[in-house]
Amino acid sequence: MAAFEALFKDFSPRVRAYLLKLTRDGQAAEDLMQETMLAIWRKAGQFDPERGQASAWIFTIARNIWIDAWRKQKRPAFDPDDPALVPPPGPNAPDLLEQKQSGAALHEALKTLPQEQVELIRLSFFDEDSHSTIAARTGLPIGTVKSRIRLAFGRLRTALEEIK
Template sequence: MAAFEALFRDFGPRIRAYLLKLTRDRQAAEDLMQETMLAIWRKAGQFDPARGQASAWIFTIARNIWIDAWRKQKRPTFDHDDPALVPDPEPDAPERMVLSQSGAALHEALKTLPPEQVELIRLSFFDDASHSTIAAQTGLPIGTVKSRIRLAFGRLRTALEEFK
């Protein structure tokens, strides 16, 4: 106990000052200093004087304890009521009907397009392929892919307006 008291008297204020510089919070520095001193006491048998000075070992323990506390503090808490985490409500009957009719209208509008434009729309929007990937797959120049998709959109827009 006398050795711990001497160690505490000698290193306690220095560790507190070091942790205060890191945390900028007196109470946190005091708590971390006490935690550091307990860790030093528990790990005293692990100290090897051949590997360096005792002060370097002690301040390494203090720094590691501060890092652990900082990581715990910075970890976001999980809020079950966060609107971003709540799934969208299921559509009610009128919304489902509108979605179903919109889907049916889109299918009918796609039937009005030439097959090569339907294929480009499918690759781009349903398979999520980039224009360059589509160009490589189809053997078409990238400019042709872009212009055909743009043309297909114009035709789809016209066809969907007719279904309204």
Template sequence: MDLDEKDHFASLAKAVADNRDQTAFATLFDYFAPRLKSWLVKRSMKPDEAEELVQEVMAVLWHRAHLYDPSQSSLSTWLYRIARNRRIDKERRAKHRQLEISEDWFCLAEVPTADILLERAESDARVRAALEKIPDEQMQLVRAAFFLGQTHSEIASSTGIPLGTVKSRIRLAFERLRKALEEPASLT
């Protein structure tokens, strides 16, 4: 852009600011809109979003041309700065919306009532007591299967116990656990 073109754009912007000159605005729009759109698309904006943002930038020119000061910068610099700032604002709003969409992780879980907490504590105590009644040889296999995530074959291989024995000990442990949990809770 040469100096004459720079002065020409500044005079057109002044005409828009002072007289709401539609012809001057149309000239500026025709020149800057496609360039701004291209610039925004090169910065990873989708073409339709870039076009929408260019409309906003050109609306700023129409409504606030009086804020443009040719002694501070060229009109193109002023418009590109507005486009850059609007693009950044748009990205920030998009990130904020994403947070709002996944806002569930901000919410606290529903606080259980005292009677539910008491029931859970009693249930936990019953399960712990039932687990203590399981013989150690069975409990080791249950731990390997359910707390360490090992398959029955892996347990057999690591312990040297036959696969059928591993399966039957785990089954017996769960049978004991089920019977212990089916017994009525003692009222001590």
């Protein structure tokens, strides 16, 4: 305790002057000096005299504390009303009902297609496979895959118009 008191008396004015030069604010320099001296007290066991002088170690701690304080100061204040932080509004009841009805109509229309066309639609639009991948998977020529998907769309369009 006596050693820390001597260290404090010797280094606190010098650390405060150093921090005053960095901050140009007397109160901030005083606060950062207190924080530095407290950090020195906590980290005293980490000091290694073989790596350098105590003064270099102390002023490095002071500089790091000043950098941390400066970074905190430069961060923008949190604004809970920032549009980027506000989640998008959820769908309202009419939109949800329309989506549900559209989904049901699509399922009904898919029932009118041959199973092979339903499978091609599923691979292309639900699994998001490319036409060449579908052709390789099914063993069909790519032109056949494209024409069957186009035919399936035409039948789906007709079926959906009949349902509505």
